Amino acid sequence: MGAYRWIALFFSIWLMCGSAQAQRRVALVMGNSAYKSVPKLSNPANDAALVGGMFKKAGFDWIDIRTDLNATEMRKALRDFGGRARDADVAVIYYAGHGIELDGTNYLIPTDAALETDSDVLDETVGLERALFAVEPAKQLRLIILDACRDNPFAKSMKRTVAARAIGRGLAKVEPTSPNTMIAFAAKAGSTASDGDSKNSPFAAALVERLPTPGLDLRKAFGFVRDDVLKNTSYKQEPYVYGSLGGNDVPLVQAKPAAGSGPQASPDEAVRRDYELALQIGTREVWTAFLAKYAEGFYASLAKGQLNRIAAEETRAAAADKARQAEDEKARLAAERAKRAEQDKAAATAKVAEDARIAAEKNKQVEEAKAAAAEQRRKQAEVAAAKALADKQAAERALAEKQAAEKAAAEKAAAEKAAAEKAAAELAMKKARQLEDAKAVAAEKAAAQKAAAELAAKDAAEKLQSDGEQKFAALTPAPTQPAMSPQEIARAVQSELRRVGCLTPPNDGDWNATSQRSLILFNKYAGTKFDAKLASLDALDAVKAKTGRVCPLICDHGFRANGDSCTKITCRGGYRLSDDNECVKGSDKPVASRGDAAKRDVERKKGESPSSKPQSGGQVVCNNAGCRPVRPGCRLEALSQPQAFAKGSYSNNNSNAEVCN
Numbered sequence: 142m143g144a145y146r147w148i149a150l151f152f153s154i155w156l157m158c159g160s161a162q163a164q165r166r167v168a169l170v171m172g173n174s175a176y177k178s179v180p181k182l183s184n185p186a187n188d189a190a191l192v193g194g195m196f197k198k199a200g201f202d203w204i205d206i207r208t209d210l211n212a213t214e215m216r217k218a219l220r221d222f223g224g225r226a227r228d229a230d231v232a233v234i235y236y237a238g239h240g241i242e243l244d245g246t247n248y249l250i251p252t253d254a255a256l257e258t259d260s261d262v263l264d265e266t267v268g269l270e271r272a273l274f275a276v277e278p279a280k281q282l283r284l285i286i287l288d289a290c291r292d293n294p295f296a297k298s299m300k301r302t303v304a305a306r307a308i309g310r311g312l313a314k315v316e317p318t319s320p321n322t323m324i325a326f327a328a329k330a331g332s333t334a335s336d337g338d339s340k341n342s343p344f345a346a347a348l349v350e351r352l353p354t355p356g357l358d359l360r361k362a363f364g365f366v367r368d369d370v371l372k373n374t375s376y377k378q379e380p381y382v383y384g385s386l387g388g389n390d391v392p393l394v395q396a397k398p399a400a401g402s403g404p405q406a407s408p409d410e411a412v413r414r415d416y417e418l419a420l421q422i423g424t425r426e427v428w429t430a431f432l433a434k435y436a437e438g439f440y441a442s443l444a445k446g447q448l449n450r451i452a453a454e455e456t457r458a459a460a461a462d463k464a465r466q467a468e469d470e471k472a473r474l475a476a477e478r479a480k481r482a483e484q485d486k487a488a489a490t491a492k493v494a495e496d497a498r499i500a501a502e503k504n505k506q507v508e509e510a511k512a513a514a515a516e517q518r519r520k521q522a523e524v525a526a527a528k529a530l531a532d533k534q535a536a537e538r539a540l541a542e543k544q545a546a547e548k549a550a551a552e553k554a555a556a557e558k559a560a561a562e563k564a565a566a567e568l569a570m571k572k573a574r575q576l577e578d579a580k581a582v583a584a585e586k587a588a589a590q591k592a593a594a595e596l597a598a599k600d601a602a603e604k605l606q607s608d609g610e611q612k613f614a615a616l617t618p619a620p621t622q623p624a625m626s627p628q629e630i631a632r633a634v635q636s637e638l639r640r641v642g643c644l645t646p647p648n649d650g651d652w653n654a655t656s657q658r659s660l661i662l663f664n665k666y667a668g669t670k671f672d673a674k675l676a677s678l679d680a681l682d683a684v685k686a687k688t689g690r691v692c693p694l695i696c697d698h699g700f701r702a703n704g705d706s707c708t709k710i711t712c713r714g715g716y717r718l719s720d721d722n723e724c725v726k727g728s729d730k731p732v733a734s735r736g737d738a739a740k741r742d743v744e745r746k747k748g749e750s751p752s753s754k755p756q757s758g759g760q761v762v763c764n765n766a767g768c769r770p771v772r773p774g775c776r777l778e779a780l781s782q783p784q785a786f787a788k789g790s791y792s793n794n795n796s797n798a799e800v801c802n
Contacts, residue, residue, distance in 0.1 A: 166231040167203040168196040169222040173238030175209045178255045179294040185237035188288060188345035192235045195349040199394045211253040215267045223275040232279035234272050240289030241296060242309035249289060256295040260302050273317065282391055283322040288344050290327045290334040317384040325363055329381030335374055343373045344380060356396025356534050396530060416440045425451045446515045453508040457501035464494035631676040636801060637684035638663060640772060643692035652676050662692045698722065775801040
């Protein structure tokens with residue numbers, strides 16, 4: 142019978158320890174997006190998938206993810222989950238979708254709800270109390286997370302059967318009556334939450350970031366969630382938690398055992414739980430079974446101390462029993478009036494038994510003191526291990542927060558840099574567009590001026606031609622204008638090139654290489670593109686249109702250009718003329734004599750073209766392009782009118798031609 146009792150106790154301890162080690166956690170996740178009577182919500186179904194994935198990664202034993210549930214499906218899901226929660230230590234319900242508060246009571250809205258009147262809320266929705274009822278059987282933690290504080294379109298459209306009935310904005314404050322129960326709202330009572338502009342709501346994104354942290358207490362985790370949501374919504378949405386937990390940390394995910402040097406610094410969790418369970422039972426059989434399973438280590442030493450305490454107690458009990466038996470024997474002998482010797486013997490035996498009892502009592506006290514001291518050392522070791530673990534977790538959290546802050550700062554700096562580069566690019570593009578617009582305006586203005594000038598020139602030419610025709614019509618009935626020969630055109634072009642400073646040889650009518658080079662020079666400095674191989678009337682008209690010098694004046698060494706003539710460079714005393722036509726200090730080179738300078742002046746004047754300045758004679762020649770003074774070295778000769786038209790010269794007084802031979 143004793144062996145059977147020992148085996149039964151051993152297996153009961155084994156089973157109880159096994160259940161204590163394995164914490165069973167279950168979760169129900171619901172997300173309603175596709176509402177039939179109001180616009181669809183974009184995020185709840187995505188949020189349900191995200192949070193359900195978080196529970197899977199956290200190692201939950203059972204997870205049920207449901208989306209777009211009608212009223213019947215929601216009630217069935219809660220009923221089935223309540224059955225699962227009976228065998229669970231931790232039960233969690235997450236709901237995302239629409240919710241409504243009516244007369245201080247919160248309701249979750251299924252997808253098939255119409256809610257045409259306020260009385261329909263009782264029939265077409267599921268009360269929050271139903272969810273609390275479903276998690277209530279859990280042994281250690283009951284948690285409900287509601288991402289249902291969105292701006293509710295049903296509240297705006299439903300009719301009130303009672304004018305005084307209150308339909309709140311958001312959800313109402315809740316105070317759970319069951320212990321170890323928490324209700325987390327996406328926004329505090331009376332306010333609404335954002336559905337978010339991205340794939341998930343700000344509340345759901347913060348939950349999956351913070352809750353799975355190993356060893357992090359739920360109260361701190363939801364505090365971090367609150368901070369993240371406030372920051373991400375520009376402090377417009379503040380999550381809130383109702384309910385209370387005990388003094389111990391309650392993490393959603395247990396912390397990993399910290400690495401240490403020995404069992405005392407970090408006791409094994411399974412051994413500790415078995416020891417505490419055996420300590421509650423406190424029998425020799427239980428401690429013997431414990432030592433059979435854990436023969437070495439810190440907790441084995443504590444168990445041996447407990448066995449010594451039990452042995453001392455048994456010794457004390459046996460001694461007390463013997464003393465009681467001796468006293469009974471003494472009383473019996475005295476009652477029977479036994480002999481004095483037998484009474485003395487019994488008295489001595491009773492005294493020995495009493496001494497043994499006292500010794501056993503003292504031994505028991507010593508063993509109890511030892512066991513109490515060992516138990517105190519165990520608690521201190523566990524407290525030290527817990528403190529070391531908390532310090533490590535705090536350091537890890539601080540490091541993670543620092544890294545997150547540095548990452549956020551880097552992202553902000555990158556965003557600011559990108560914004561600055563974008564602004565600079567936009568400014569550059571704007572300036573480029575403005576420059577192009579200005580060029581276009583200038584081009585249009587130049588084109589308009591050119592067109593106006595061409596039109597004015599055309600009008601003037603037509604008027605002049607009309608006046609000439611009228612005058613000549615009075616003299617001859619049908620005058621004819623003979624065409625100019627190529628030699629005459631070449632001579633006229635040479636004469637005009639000489640006038641604008643591009644031709645040095647005389648205008649003999651021979652269009653040779655020198656004349657071609659002169660026209661090339663004119664093209665270069667006048668910006669024209671005439672063919673230099675032949676003299677044309679277009680080139681003649683273009684050169685005539687220039688009123689001043691076009692080609693620059695080139696002077697010999699010792700002379701510099703001054704208007705249309707070259708002047709001699711004179712250096713002051715102690716300076717000489719360098720090869721670059723600059724006066725430099727020194728006189729090591731011979732200075733040109735007056736005779737040499739005079740000789741160079743004569744040669745230069747021979748090579749230079751005559752000045753285009755009008756002479757003092759005041760003679761003026763006119764043609765179709767206008768009137769101008771007669772060039773130096775030229776004269777006017779009277780011509781007949783046909784000859785004058787052939788030469789391209791005409792005067793208001795008579796028909797004269799400019800002769801430069």
